[in-house]
Amino acid sequence: MAFEITASCIGCNACKLVCPQKAITVGPKQYSILPHRCNECVGHHADPQCASICPVETAIVNAEGRALNPPGSLTGLPDERKVVALSKRRARL
Amino acid sequence: MGELLATQQAKIETHPCYSKQAHQYARIHLPVAPACNIQCNYCNRKFDCSNESRPGVVSKLMSPAEAVARYQKVKMRIPETRVVGIAGPGDPLANPKSTIATLKAVAALKHELHLCVSTNGLNLLDHVDDLKAVGVDHLTITINCIDADIGSKIYPWVYFNHKRLRGRVAAQTLIDRQLAGLKAAADLGMLVKINTVLIPGINDHHVAAVAQEVKRLGAMLHNVMPLIAEAEHGTYFGLMGQRSPTESEIAAAREAAGQSMEQMSHCQQCRADAVGKLGQDCHADLDDDGSSACGTSALPAAERYIAVASQSGVLIDQHFGHATHFQVYQLTQAGIVRQPDRDVDQYCLGSTECDDESLNQQQRMSTLISSLEGCDQVLCSRIGMGPWQSLEQHGVTPSTDYAMQAIDEVLAIEWQRFCENSTQGTVSSEIGEVC
Numbered sequence: 049m050a051f052e053i054t055a056s057c058i059g060c061n062a063c064k065l066v067c068p069q070k071a072i073t074v075g076p077k078q079y080s081i082l083p084h085r086c087n088e089c090v091g092h093h094a095d096p097q098c099a100s101i102c103p104v105e106t107a108i109v110n111a112e113g114r115a116l117n118p119p120g121s122l123t124g125l126p127d128e129r130k131v132v133a134l135s136k137r138r139a140r141l
Numbered sequence: 142m143g144e145l146l147a148t149q150q151a152k153i154e155t156h157p158c159y160s161k162q163a164h165q166y167a168r169i170h171l172p173v174a175p176a177c178n179i180q181c182n183y184c185n186r187k188f189d190c191s192n193e194s195r196p197g198v199v200s201k202l203m204s205p206a207e208a209v210a211r212y213q214k215v216k217m218r219i220p221e222t223r224v225v226g227i228a229g230p231g232d233p234l235a236n237p238k239s240t241i242a243t244l245k246a247v248a249a250l251k252h253e254l255h256l257c258v259s260t261n262g263l264n265l266l267d268h269v270d271d272l273k274a275v276g277v278d279h280l281t282i283t284i285n286c287i288d289a290d291i292g293s294k295i296y297p298w299v300y301f302n303h304k305r306l307r308g309r310v311a312a313q314t315l316i317d318r319q320l321a322g323l324k325a326a327a328d329l330g331m332l333v334k335i336n337t338v339l340i341p342g343i344n345d346h347h348v349a350a351v352a353q354e355v356k357r358l359g360a361m362l363h364n365v366m367p368l369i370a371e372a373e374h375g376t377y378f379g380l381m382g383q384r385s386p387t388e389s390e391i392a393a394a395r396e397a398a399g400q401s402m403e404q405m406s407h408c409q410q411c412r413a414d415a416v417g418k419l420g421q422d423c424h425a426d427l428d429d430d431g432s433s434a435c436g437t438s439a440l441p442a443a444e445r446y447i448a449v450a451s452q453s454g455v456l457i458d459q460h461f462g463h464a465t466h467f468q469v470y471q472l473t474q475a476g477i478v479r480q481p482d483r484d485v486d487q488y489c490l491g492s493t494e495c496d497d498e499s500l501n502q503q504q505r506m507s508t509l510i511s512s513l514e515g516c517d518q519v520l521c522s523r524i525g526m527g528p529w530q531s532l533e534q535h536g537v538t539p540s541t542d543y544a545m546q547a548i549d550e551v552l553a554i555e556w557q558r559f560c561e562n563s564t565q566g567t568v569s570s571e572i573g574e575v576c
Binding site for chain 1: 175176177178180182186187231235236238297298300303304305377380381
């Protein structure tokens with residue numbers, strides 16, 4: 049039972065500061081969660097702390113790969129807006 | 142207003158963010174605070190922060206020790222540096238350990254300095270004593286509203302007491318904590334400045350109420366600043382088409398707020414990693430046609446454009462491939478005039494892509510070159526062979542000769558050279574410096 053950090057992580061360090069298990073590590077390329085340390089905050093808090101402060105949707109997933117903060121849950125932006133924004137960025141590249 | 146103690150007055154007069162007259166003093170922001178504990182609808186944590194050159198975000202995380210080293214380096218080059226601030230890129234007090242450690246280490250140098258912190262205020266009450274103890278005397282709190290209904294349109298969530306709060310509860314929690322923190326800080330004798338982002342249709346009718354309340358709680362100065370919202374920033378407001386306020390709306394809001402709070406109007410909305418003097422590039426002096434208020438009125442017969450890749454805004458300290466914008470200067474007989482920055486798409490996206498001559502890479506280079514159209518020269522700290530050759534083919538001369546040197550000094554040298562090579566008449570020498 050452990051969460052994972054995906055490639056959409058922006059490396060803001062917030063999760064590392066609030067994890068009660070000190071389960072989050074910084075590798076050379078990205079943040080990750082040590083599976084043997086993460087207990088999904090059971091016994092500490094009602095909500096998993098990393099997922100409660102993470103500003104990026106889909107950056108933290110559970111063992112089944114499901115995002116704890118699914119698209120649209122943090123920014124309140126409707127999906128089609130985000131698609132437009134992303135495609136604009138890509139078009140400029 | 143007007144009942145300031147002499148000691149407070151002195152603290153204001155030597156701080157460029159507080160006093161317009163203090164612009165001869167330089168400031169440095171140390172980006173040691175990446176984490177944030179709230180989300181604002183005008184902020185996109187992915188791009189709108191000093192950690193924006195990605196990938197490689199992780200490696201750019203600055204430790205307190207590195208931050209102090211950076212300060213000392215800048216202090217040597219810019220001795221007028223009198224202000225050390227921590228403003229993010231997240232919230233300083235969502236990163237209390239590194240913020241306090243950095244401030245302590247800077248304070249231990251015993252330089253004549255102002256230490257300041259800019260916060261959203263959520264955790265202020267918990268750390269205000271620590272801030273006072275370490276010697277922070279200038280504190281800025283961003284308070285956009287004192288009404289939770291308005292707040293729920295600005296803050297989608299707030300992380301407090303181990304929970305992600307949303308809606309009205311989130312806004313009310315933030316506001317309560319901001320106001321309590323403000324009072325505590327003012328009671329400890331700190332100079333508290335309030336920033337309010339003016340958002341048309343959301344809090345523009347409300348700034349007078351904010352000003353009145355923060356005045357009552359002991360704030361000293363109020364900075365009503367315009368919302369910046371562009372779709373390409375990827376912020377909620379930017380993508381939803383929320384417009385920025387007009388000049389007259391800003392003026393009206395400042396006047397309304399000015400009934401109870403002294404207003405400041407020279408804020409440059411610096412980034413969390415800003416370095417140097419406020420407004421030293423003098424773009425505030427530019428007329429609409431780009432001519433300078435500080436040069437002579439003679440029409441230039443020849444001109445040259447120089448693009449500069451700079452992360453600090455003061456030194457030529459950025460790799461060409463990492464630049465997301467270039468400062469552009471026009472050199473004429475009359476002097477040096479800062480032009481609007483050119484935003485570009487970052488050329489280098491990391492080591493995995495840098496090596497291959499992919500189609501993407503070529504496309505990026507050609508859009509980059511069109512973004513730099515009209516520039517004769519590009520100054521940067523480093524540049525790869527590929528981009529160097531492409532630039533030369535398009536008539537742009539890249540140079541790394543001035544790596545890590547101060548932009549204004551380099552421009553003065555280049556301007557001298559430009560004038561010597563020009564056959565035009567004599568030029569007065571006192572305008573060798575950037576305005």
